[in-house]
Amino acid sequence: MNYADRLAAAVRRCGNPALVGLDPHLDRLPAEFAEARDPAVPRARRAQRMGDFLEEVVGLVAGRVAAVKPQSAFFEVLGHHGVEQWERVVAAARAAGLLVVGDVKRSDIASTARAYARAFLEEEPRCDAITVNPLLGDDSIEPFLEACTARGAGLYVLVRTSNPGGAGIQHHGDPPLADVLARSVERWGMSRPELVGECGLSSVGAVVGATHRDELAHFRELLPHAPLLLPGYGAQGAGAEDVVPGFLRDAEGRPHGALVNASRSILFAPGDNWRAALSAALDEMIASLRSALDAGA
Amino acid sequence: MNYADRLAAAVRRCGNPALVGLDPHLDRLPAEFAEARDPAVPRARRAQRMGDFLEEVVGLVAGRVAAVKPQSAFFEVLGHHGVEQWERVVAAARAAGLLVVGDVKRSDIASTARAYARAFLEEEPRCDAITVNPLLGDDSIEPFLEACTARGAGLYVLVRTSNPGGAGIQHHGDPPLADVLARSVERWGMSRPELVGECGLSSVGAVVGATHRDELAHFRELLPHAPLLLPGYGAQGAGAEDVVPGFLRDAEGRPHGALVNASRSILFAPGDNWRAALSAALDEMIASLRSALDAGA
Numbered sequence: 087m088n089y090a091d092r093l094a095a096a097v098r099r100c101g102n103p104a105l106v107g108l109d110p111h112l113d114r115l116p117a118e119f120a121e122a123r124d125p126a127v128p129r130a131r132r133a134q135r136m137g138d139f140l141e142e143v144v145g146l147v148a149g150r151v152a153a154v155k156p157q158s159a160f161f162e163v164l165g166h167h168g169v170e171q172w173e174r175v176v177a178a179a180r181a182a183g184l185l186v187v188g189d190v191k192r193s194d195i196a197s198t199a200r201a202y203a204r205a206f207l208e209e210e211p212r213c214d215a216i217t218v219n220p221l222l223g224d225d226s227i228e229p230f231l232e233a234c235t236a237r238g239a240g241l242y243v244l245v246r247t248s249n250p251g252g253a254g255i256q257h258h259g260d261p262p263l264a265d266v267l268a269r270s271v272e273r274w275g276m277s278r279p280e281l282v283g284e285c286g287l288s289s290v291g292a293v294v295g296a297t298h299r300d301e302l303a304h305f306r307e308l309l310p311h312a313p314l315l316l317p318g319y320g321a322q323g324a325g326a327e328d329v330v331p332g333f334l335r336d337a338e339g340r341p342h343g344a345l346v347n348a349s350r351s352i353l354f355a356p357g358d359n360w361r362a363a364l365s366a367a368l369d370e371m372i373a374s375l376r377s378a379l380d381a382g383a
Numbered sequence: 384m385n386y387a388d389r390l391a392a393a394v395r396r397c398g399n400p401a402l403v404g405l406d407p408h409l410d411r412l413p414a415e416f417a418e419a420r421d422p423a424v425p426r427a428r429r430a431q432r433m434g435d436f437l438e439e440v441v442g443l444v445a446g447r448v449a450a451v452k453p454q455s456a457f458f459e460v461l462g463h464h465g466v467e468q469w470e471r472v473v474a475a476a477r478a479a480g481l482l483v484v485g486d487v488k489r490s491d492i493a494s495t496a497r498a499y500a501r502a503f504l505e506e507e508p509r510c511d512a513i514t515v516n517p518l519l520g521d522d523s524i525e526p527f528l529e530a531c532t533a534r535g536a537g538l539y540v541l542v543r544t545s546n547p548g549g550a551g552i553q554h555h556g557d558p559p560l561a562d563v564l565a566r567s568v569e570r571w572g573m574s575r576p577e578l579v580g581e582c583g584l585s586s587v588g589a590v591v592g593a594t595h596r597d598e599l600a601h602f603r604e605l606l607p608h609a610p611l612l613l614p615g616y617g618a619q620g621a622g623a624e625d626v627v628p629g630f631l632r633d634a635e636g637r638p639h640g641a642l643v644n645a646s647r648s649i650l651f652a653p654g655d656n657w658r659a660a661l662s663a664a665l666d667e668m669i670a671s672l673r674s675a676l677d678a679g680a
Contacts, residue, residue, distance in 0.1 A: 109495070159491060159498035165470055165506065169463035191490050193516050194456060195546040198406070201456035209462065219490050221518045221541060225548030244518060249492040251522030258563055259556025266555055 089215055089240030090283030093313060094342065096152035096185050102372045103333070103341070103379075105187065105315070106147045107349025108156040108175065110136050112163070114350070116360040133164040137171035141178050143353065146364055148182035150372070153214070155187040155315075155347055177211035187315065187345075188213035191244065196225045203233035215240030217293060217315070220267055227274060231290070235280045240289040240313070243271045246305060248295025248318035264301075268292060268308040275311055287313050287343055294332065296324035296346065303331035310334075314344040319371070320351025326371075326378035333379065341379045346371075386512055386537030387580030390610060391639065393449035393482050399669045400630070400638070400676075402484065402612070403444045404646025405453040405472065407433050409460070411647070413657040430461040434468035438475050440650065443661055445479035447669070450511070452484040452612075452644055474508035484612065484642075485510035488541065493522045500530035512537030514590060514612070517564055524571055528587070532577045537586040537610070540568045543602060545592025545615035561598075565589060565605040572609055584610050584640055591629065593621035593643065600628035607631075611641040616668070617648025623668075623675035630676065638676045643668075 097103055112123040115136065121127045122135040140156075147154065156175055161168035179186045192202040199222075206216045207230070218230055220243050230241055246256050246264040256264040275281055275288025282288045291313035294305045306314070314332050318324040334343035348371055357363025394400055409420040412433065418424045419432040437453075444451065453472055458465040476483045489499040496519075503513045504527070515527055517540050527538055543553050543561040553561040572578055572585030579585050588610035591602045603611070611629050615621040631640035645668055654660025 111494075111498075157491075157495055157498075159489070159495045159502065162466075162502040163498045163506065165502075166463045166466035169459075169466045173462055191516075192456070193488050193490070193541075194454075195544065196548075197408075198454055198456045201408075201454075201460045205456065205459040205462075209460065219488075219516050219518055221516055221552055222544050222546055223548035223551040223553070225546055226544075244490075247492065247519050247523075249519055249522055251493075251520035254520040254567075255518055255560070255563070256520070258560055263552070263555055263560060266552070270551075 088238045088281060088283050089234065089289035090281070090287040090313065091285050092214065092238070093152065093185060093240065094283065094285040094287070097342065100150060100152050102151065102375055103345050104151045104368070104372050104375060105153045105155055105345040105347045106143070106151055106352050106368065107189070107317070107347050108140055108143065108154050109349040109353065110140055110160045111350070112136065112160070114354045115139055129164055130167045133167035133171045136164065136168070137174050140171070140175045142361070143364065144175065144179045144182055144184065146361060147368060148184055150368060151184070153185035153187055153345060154179050155189050157189045157349070173211050176213060180211065185214040187242065188216040191217050191219045193219035193222050193226060195222060196229055199226050200229040203229045207233040207237055207239040212237070213239070215242060217242045217244065219244050220270065224270070231274055231278065231281070234289050235278050240291060242291040242293050242315040243267065245271060245292040246294045246298060246301060248297045248322055252295070265308060268305055271312050272309050282311070287311050291315055293317065296329045296332070297322055299324070299328040299331065302329070306332055306334070315347060316344055317347040319346050320348035326374035329375070330378055330382035346375060385535045385578060385580050386531065386586035387578070387584040387610065388582050389511065389535070390449065390482060390537065391580065391582035391584065394639065397447060397449050399448065399672055400641055400643050401448045401665070401669050401672060402450045402452055402642040402644045403440070403448055403649050403665065404486070404644050405437055405440065405451050406646040406650065407437060407457045408647070409433065409457070411651045412436055426461055427464045430464035430468045433461065433465070434471050437468070437472045439658070440661065441472065441476045441479055441481065443658060444665060445481055447665060448481070450482035450484055450642060451476050452486050454646070455485065455487045470508050473510060477508065482511040484539065485513040488514050488516045490516035490519050490523060492519060493526055496523050497526040500526045504530040504534055504536045509534070510536070512539060514539045514541065516541050517567065521567070528571055528575065528578070531586050532575050537588060539588040539590050539612040540564065542568060542589040543591045543595060543598060545594045545619055549592070562605060565602055568609050569606050579608070584608050588612055590614065593626045593629070594619055596621070596625040596628065599626070603629055603631070612644060613641055614644040616643050617645035623671035626672070627675055627679035643672060
């Protein structure tokens with residue numbers, strides 16, 4: 087089954103569009119995993135403890151959200167031992183029934199992009215979807231589209247990022263570059279029938295920061311068939327009301343077509359018991375999203 | 384010593400501006416390393432054989448060129464075992480006196496870019512410089528500039544890539560996006576005195592495809608203080624004459640300020656004896672570059 091339909095089914099099953107970002111900032115891990123940030127501890131052990139934390143997180147969120155989004159940088163910082171834990175966490179999340187959106191933001195010329203597509207979408211344990219950076223243009227995205235077509239995988243292409251400095255580049259030109267990127271995403275998603283789901287959406291999505299509320303409706307319009315990934319909720323400042331314009335509505339007025347990402351505000355929610363704090367923060371995020379989406383209907 | 388001066392010294396020592404790209408396409412490795420592409424062989428062993436090949440390549444090119452450029456994708460395709468070999472190859476190249484330009488093209492928001500900067504420029508074995516993708520703007524580059532300042536490292540920022548499809552995005556707007564990126568690179572490079580070498584260049588360089596000969600002089604003008612990395616020589620079609628406009632000239636008219644990358648045309652040069660073929664292809668590239676640069680003086 088293609089990614090668009092697997093995503094739609096998973097969101098329907100969970101009844102909410104939250105996605106939990108797995109960004110294991112070593113400095114912020116709960117005290118019981120402090121070994122992970124201790125330079126005196128061998129790297130293999132540090133990485134192991136980071137993986138232990140994330141495996142518990144996966145267990146806590148499985149069944150409650152459709153997907154998790156591991157962030158590659160925080161694994162790579164521990165070298166190949168960290169990448170070994172990436173593989174462990176991807177496998178654990180998939181085994182727990184979660185979709186895995188690998189946040190890798192890779193980009194390269196076609197012959198090299200082919201190797202990245204294989205690394206993340208074809209070799210086991212593989213991701214259900216990954217993020218990619220489109221600065222190198224159409225031919226650099228093609229190998230990823232091929233892998234998605236062959237494996238029922240998905241992409242989220244950077245269109246408008248959540249950080250304050252993104253506008254410097256992404257608003258360049260008239261129309262702004264981000265609009266050009268959005269139109270490319272729409273085109274890539276509709277370029278092969280296998281990528282389009284029965285749900286009506288394609289498997290090629292876009293990253294649009296939830297921190298730019300005034301731009302979200304605009305991108306939703308430019309991207310009628312693209313699933314959106316909306317980062318910026320929580321620690322980066324966006325709230326539940328901000329994400330509402332990123333959603334499509336089905337015939338019954340129910341919201342669909344977007345995932346809302348929170349990472350630090352869930353993973354490192356303050357509290358004496360990190361497990362309880364994480365669960366409570368996730369419950370609160372889910373409730374806030376439901377309420378804002380109901381109000382916005 | 385900062386990257387700009389270490390680079391200038393290394394190029395002067397070798398007497399040529401060639402850089403060998405370490406792109407171990409598994410399908411193209413010499414027959415004696417065929418295990419690396421055999422899916423029936425355990426991944427750890429496959430990766431080991433890829434690393435064996437590259438360690439030999441490092442030995443063959445050390446002392447003859449200033450730098451090598453390992454391409455991360457071809458390591459990542461073998462998972463954490465591949466990344467373990469990345470570490471081995473980076474360490475071996477540095478031990479052999481080569482500068483290492485890690486071709487990783489990473490990009491992310493600042494808090495995540497910080498982890499990438501640490502992974503590639505701070506944790507051992509670290510690269511002397513890496514390639515980065517600037518689509519996320521100023522604040523996403525800042526953590527890399529900080530790491531370069533603290534560690535005497537360098538960056539090569541994607542400005543105009545060598546692939547045919549790059550123009551679709553990089554020529555967008557008026558002025559074209561690539562010009563905006565070039566001006567940013569110049570500004571980033573001059574933003575901290577520690578980044579600027581006694582050689583007069585900064586440690587923040589730009590990737591400009593040698594396949595766009597007509598644009599090279601233009602970017603050289605926009606980037607008076609940036610070292611250039613010119614990919615596209617050889618397999619991608621650019622020749623020695625094409626790269627001449629990418630160089631600066633010193634007071635004596637000697638060319639400096641650019642590295643010319645060839646990967647596949649050196650690594651997989653045709654011939655019964657791959658070591659001899661590689662050496663001959665590198666000799667030919669060096670001779671062609673010297674001759675074209677002398678003629679262009």
